[in-house]
């Protein structure tokens with residue numbers, strides 16, 4: 001697969017195949033997250049001296065997140081990748097402590113439904129064992145075609161890209177634990193709800 005973004009000319013960025021390997025399959029969401037991360041990393045590297053300064057905010061919890069983790073090295077666990085699941089293909093690459101960042105958001109013309117309106121129903125038929133053998137063979141080709149359409153188009157055509165100024169501190173210091181009054185399990189203080197008779201974890205609040 002050839003890319004408009006030409007990963008070879010930016011040796012510090014892992015190729016798309018690495019993201020596919022990490023994610024477990026090739027899919028349009030991964031291509032979108034990969035391309036956004038590629039754009040974000042190129043911008044960051046002209047502004048920072050050290051990867052530890054990178055903070056990424058992703059506005060979905062889908063396939064693209066795995067591409068972000070592969071390319072930027074930021075992870076949910078290390079607190080430098082913030083997930084806000086708004087269901088949007090928006091990726092913001094921030095320089096920690098400065099408020100400066102690059103916001104990369106998918107244009108509506110490049111959503112999967114616009115690139116291949118029949119894909120969602122085909123995927124549903126394939127996963128429901130209702131597709132013809134021809135359709136089953138066709139599915140991976142259509143997915144690859146969409147990925148190509150995204151990755152082989154100039155970044156500023158696929159995305160709205162703009163510099164932003166917004167303060168994100170990332171995750172704060174560990175809050176310490178309390179014990180849930182209902183289930184007796186330890187829970188981070190900042191995730192528990194304080195009631196008159198003690199703290200409650202969120203599953204217990206819901207089931208209470």
Ligand SMILES: [Zn+2]
Nearest residue numbers: 027029030063
């Ligand atoms: Zn995927």
Ligand SMILES: [Zn+2]
Nearest residue numbers: 180183201204
């Ligand atoms: Zn509980």
